[in-house]
Amino acid sequence: MSNYSFEAALRKGQVLQNSEKPIGIFDSGVGGLTVFKAISELLPNENLLYLGDTARVPYGTRSRETIRKYTEMAAARLTDYNIKMLVIACNTATSASLPGLESRFPDLLVAGVIEPGAAAACAATSRGHIGVIATEATIRGQAYQKAIGRILPKATVVAKACTLLVPLAEEGWIDGPIAENVAQKYLSEIFTGADDPDTLLLGCTHFPLFRNILQKLTGPAVRIVDSALATASLVREMLAQACLLNQSAAPGSRQFFTTDNRERFMATGGHFLGELMPDAGVRLINLQ
Amino acid sequence: MSNYSFEAALRKGQVLQNSEKPIGIFDSGVGGLTVFKAISELLPNENLLYLGDTARVPYGTRSRETIRKYTEMAAARLTDYNIKMLVIACNTATSASLPGLESRFPDLLVAGVIEPGAAAACAATSRGHIGVIATEATIRGQAYQKAIGRILPKATVVAKACTLLVPLAEEGWIDGPIAENVAQKYLSEIFTGADDPDTLLLGCTHFPLFRNILQKLTGPAVRIVDSALATASLVREMLAQACLLNQSAAPGSRQFFTTDNRERFMATGGHFLGELMPDAGVRLINLQ
Numbered sequence: 001m002s003n004y005s006f007e008a009a010l011r012k013g014q015v016l017q018n019s020e021k022p023i024g025i026f027d028s029g030v031g032g033l034t035v036f037k038a039i040s041e042l043l044p045n046e047n048l049l050y051l052g053d054t055a056r057v058p059y060g061t062r063s064r065e066t067i068r069k070y071t072e073m074a075a076a077r078l079t080d081y082n083i084k085m086l087v088i089a090c091n092t093a094t095s096a097s098l099p100g101l102e103s104r105f106p107d108l109l110v111a112g113v114i115e116p117g118a119a120a121a122c123a124a125t126s127r128g129h130i131g132v133i134a135t136e137a138t139i140r141g142q143a144y145q146k147a148i149g150r151i152l153p154k155a156t157v158v159a160k161a162c163t164l165l166v167p168l169a170e171e172g173w174i175d176g177p178i179a180e181n182v183a184q185k186y187l188s189e190i191f192t193g194a195d196d197p198d199t200l201l202l203g204c205t206h207f208p209l210f211r212n213i214l215q216k217l218t219g220p221a222v223r224i225v226d227s228a229l230a231t232a233s234l235v236r237e238m239l240a241q242a243c244l245l246n247q248s249a250a251p252g253s254r255q256f257f258t259t260d261n262r263e264r265f266m267a268t269g270g271h272f273l274g275e276l277m278p279d280a281g282v283r284l285i286n287l288q
Numbered sequence: 289m290s291n292y293s294f295e296a297a298l299r300k301g302q303v304l305q306n307s308e309k310p311i312g313i314f315d316s317g318v319g320g321l322t323v324f325k326a327i328s329e330l331l332p333n334e335n336l337l338y339l340g341d342t343a344r345v346p347y348g349t350r351s352r353e354t355i356r357k358y359t360e361m362a363a364a365r366l367t368d369y370n371i372k373m374l375v376i377a378c379n380t381a382t383s384a385s386l387p388g389l390e391s392r393f394p395d396l397l398v399a400g401v402i403e404p405g406a407a408a409a410c411a412a413t414s415r416g417h418i419g420v421i422a423t424e425a426t427i428r429g430q431a432y433q434k435a436i437g438r439i440l441p442k443a444t445v446v447a448k449a450c451t452l453l454v455p456l457a458e459e460g461w462i463d464g465p466i467a468e469n470v471a472q473k474y475l476s477e478i479f480t481g482a483d484d485p486d487t488l489l490l491g492c493t494h495f496p497l498f499r500n501i502l503q504k505l506t507g508p509a510v511r512i513v514d515s516a517l518a519t520a521s522l523v524r525e526m527l528a529q530a531c532l533l534n535q536s537a538a539p540g541s542r543q544f545f546t547t548d549n550r551e552r553f554m555a556t557g558g559h560f561l562g563e564l565m566p567d568a569g570v571r572l573i574n575l576q
Contacts, residue, residue, distance in 0.1 A: 054349075054350075055344075055350065055354055056343075056344060061342075061549060061552060062342075062343065062548050062549055063548050063549045066343055066548050066549075136552075163455060163458075163459055164452075164455055164456065164459055164461070166455075167451060167452055167454075167455045168452065170451075171451055171452055173452070177469060178466065178469050178470055178473065181465060181466050181469065182466055185466065260350050260351050260354050261349065261350055261351045261354075264349060264424075288576070
């Protein structure tokens, strides 16, 4: 992973081509690193900035007003770095804040994870029966239910908040009997044995870490849809349409901001990235 | 539970006797309600205010600087209500912030949960071998290890962060195989079969909810010490020494403040209190 300080570039007054400007990726903590990773793999030449608001994580159990306020503070900070696109890599934040962000930053490309995830699930479903698992706030806000309903009005959607999968992923307990029992306990409420979903949408960025366990529990016939991959495809499409794909052949730079407990961010983040985080590329910032 | 607005009393300019002033109890979320409950049962005539900082919970994975800042903001708010005593009913906050609070509020009685918990464990141990389970921040800060060392320098202390027990308690999964497997996985690192602790100190306010499971796993010979009960005794002792015990024969009032998601605070808080929270007694406030 190469690193580069956009802040240093800005200080030096270096002028970036529009297409060379970074993509800002925001999440409440480390979960959005699954989206970061998908974007990084699909668009290796893009310069990427990631901001994880670890001082106020988790957003998933907070009120919509609070989530909106926190997300807008983080988005405003990312725009200081001259980004060409903002990706809200957090289901909870997307659900509460996306329309507000689009109107607040009219000149910026803004993508969330809900629409691409919902579209991918609608494309994947065979019988129009979709199960959605996410955090409490995402399920309560009904964002996936509504997005699927707009794309595929006849779809049947069952949704279940799987709160404990988030701390399990952060603890690194992503396989073994405990993870399996927890996942089973939640899934048993949407897979009851009668007219079960044919597609399971992972509506929380932490959940791709449990993909193997979830597939084992649902059986191979159920299609598991990961919004991280769907979001990366949408990012590429939006940049291409706006003629903002970075044409440079050099590998893009990666820089991480965290709002608290840098050591924990790096240690936990490694699970999600699937590789060690570069020490020099991780900076502690204050959003408050 | 009777309710009473101290704010209303202050607005009306009502003058309270010193001993009638409320006790302010602070926690990062709902965990401190186990301490609140213990104080409420031991001192039923005291007026109690509880503040749970649910907008920024959990503290247990945050840096010491951030924990200190958040705790001082909450303590300052509680002093607005003319409290006679401040109880930091949160191990993480006590560990990071107690000395700072004592110097910032020199005229206030201030108690944390670490010293009483450590003293109770030292009184309970037969062979001086104490296991401590708590959150990451409490274990990392070594507060219990140091407090036990001051009281019983020859004690052997083994400590283990049991991160997942916190969300498990809040999800209400306090018995059954998942809670048991999670607890077992953590305990197996301090109960290895050779020279095991004779006493287990519950160094997190959430953990008393797992007392039965923990006792089953350790076996009946291990003494389980709950800092909530020890803290309530200390509160009574400190108030008595300062001649500030409320002499009124009427049941004390109870009022709760939460900084976010009032509904969730009430629902989850009910698990910890062991009774429903009175709707009129719970108010949303903003600390930021």
